[in-house]
Amino acid sequence: MAELKIIEPACGGWRGSLTIPGDKSVSHRSVMFAGLGDRPVHIRNFLHAADCLSTVAVMRALGVQIQFLGEHELIVTGKGLHGLTEPMGVLDAGNSGTTLRLMMGLLAAQPFFSVFTGDASLMQRPMGRVLQPLSQMGAQIFGRNGNNNLPLSILPMQKKLRGICYDSPVASAQVKSAILLAGLYADAPTTVTEPYVSRDHTEQMLAGFGVRMERSGTSVTVFPVQKTKYCAPEEITVPGDISSAAFFLAAASIISGSRLCLHNVGINPTRTGILDVFMEMGAHLCVKNRRQSGGEPVADIEVEAAPLHGVSFGAQIMPRLIDEIPALAAAALFADGDTVITGAGELRVKETDRLHAIAEEFQKIAPGSIEEREDGLVIHGGAQLQHARVASRGDHRMAMSLAVLGAAGEGAVLEEADSVNISYPSFFSEIKRLQESGRD
Known part of the structure; x- marks a missing residue:
């Protein structure tokens, strides 16, 4: 009850x-981005709350090693930019739109199959706004209600995604971040233009991991990343x-x-x-x-x-x-x-x-x-x-x-x-x- x-x-x-x-937004991203590195990252002041723990569970299901040292402190050891592995079961984003939408961008480029679900609230939230630009990049994602709602299936990619220039109809950090994460694996730079600049935690943190980012007005561009250029920091304090x-x-x-x-x-x-x-x-x-x-x-x-x-x-x-x-x-x-x-x-x-x-x-x-x-x-x-x-x-x-x-x-x-x-x-x-x- x-x-x-x-x-x-x-x-x-x-x-x-x-x-x-x-910060919830930074906590999500710290675990995701550290999980793409190949050395331990010590994360402090992590938000130990349901949404962020959904991200932890998803990254673990993808083969990332995550060890909690305390309620708000953990060490994430990834397997490299191309080291995520196919999950054994359905990935559950819980109530977290951030987990789902950002992971859609990240998993759209992977050479394995994945399926997402969530709680009753997340099942009703629109995913088409993320699926549409990812589809333009070549991703194959299918879901309920005209590919707009969970559950969603993400099919394996056998080649690189296409870099695109996308004019987003909404200023949404989640939409922007999903596209930028997919852009890490694209064959050319990827640019997102928003009507207004949304929160930029993804751009700031990716830059801290050695990713080349460029901003011009309300547009931000991410350049494809070579494995040797993605360098995780030793520590992140949220x-x-x-x-x-x-x-x-x-x-x-x-x-x-x-x-x-x-x-x-x-x-x-x-x-x-x-x-x-x-x-x-x-x-x-x-x-x-x-x-x-x-x-x-x-x-x-x-x-x-x-x-x-x-x-x-x-x-x-x-x-x-x-x-x-x-x-x-x-x-x-x-x-x-x-x-x-x-x-x-x-x-x-x-x-x-x-x-x-x-x-x-x-x-x-x-x-x-x-x-x-x-x-x-x-x-x-x-x-x-x-x-x-x-x-x-x-x-x-x-x-x-x-x-x-x-x-x-x-x-x-x-x-x-x-x-x-x-x-x-x-x-x-x-x-x-x-x-x-x-x-x-």
Whole structure:
């Protein structure tokens, strides 16, 4: 039975400091890319959560040796760029769209057969957007519902994939990354052009592995890699995930008396739209102690309660904060005036239809406060909040945003609270600790 969690109203604010868990996107890629090397790679601050463990399981099934030294520390020893082996059974991506889509690109070039499945949510998510460009490269991938849904079969390649120039209709790091990974094995350079630049963890990390990458505007090109040119680093330290930090940035901004310091937060410029929007809303944020961790910029962020005001933002910034919309929506309910979000249609094909889920579930706590639009939301700030029973719908980011909303308001009963295990297993224990600190 799915977990039911009682969310108590915050009393005295949330106070203290916390170290944000490892970035989910970087954790996935660190295991995948290290698995293509031929020497041990020591990965620190790995996100030990369900999605990233799906990637670990898939890479192990492909013959990669992975040894955990602790919950957040592991050593990955690959068998070389061309050393992956045919899996004995069906590969299970669980709930992880990142695992599935990136591995589609990686396995499209392999000389062996593979089949993917996933959980009920992932079975419904669209894969055609990845399959189409990979097919242009020569890959043979077949799936349910017109090759758009799991399960998917990837047929063996007996020759190199074709390098292509692909104009992506969406700014999606997962789509881009799948094409770039396939491009490692192509017969010519592969270029992906997006309407806006999406998060660039794949480009940054591949460059760190010795892969030649070139960027021009919203286009990025990967050059085919010779085995001797793919050089894995000895160590990767994963920065803290700004998508997980977003819920505490929101909570500290809207819960009276709060003051938090978030340590080791990744501030890759392709991910910091959340900070830009919060600052525009009037949040009291201070980014301190900037440094590098695992080739990525990180910092500590101090945040305290502040009066917020409504803002408008849309498609141009969306690739830099798409996963943070639920946290921003919770904060917007406490702002003065309306917050208008457009260009967010991508949220309809996440773990759930997040636009619809936010509109329905948030309004159980704040009736009449949200208008659902085709590609966004209009959030009316200053609504009267009430205690309510709400559901995460199996979506980890919905669960965390509803928990923040309940704590900032009159409390809530949260169904399927265990969905936080997808990205932040210690989320509720952190809330408890910070609430107790605020009462001291």
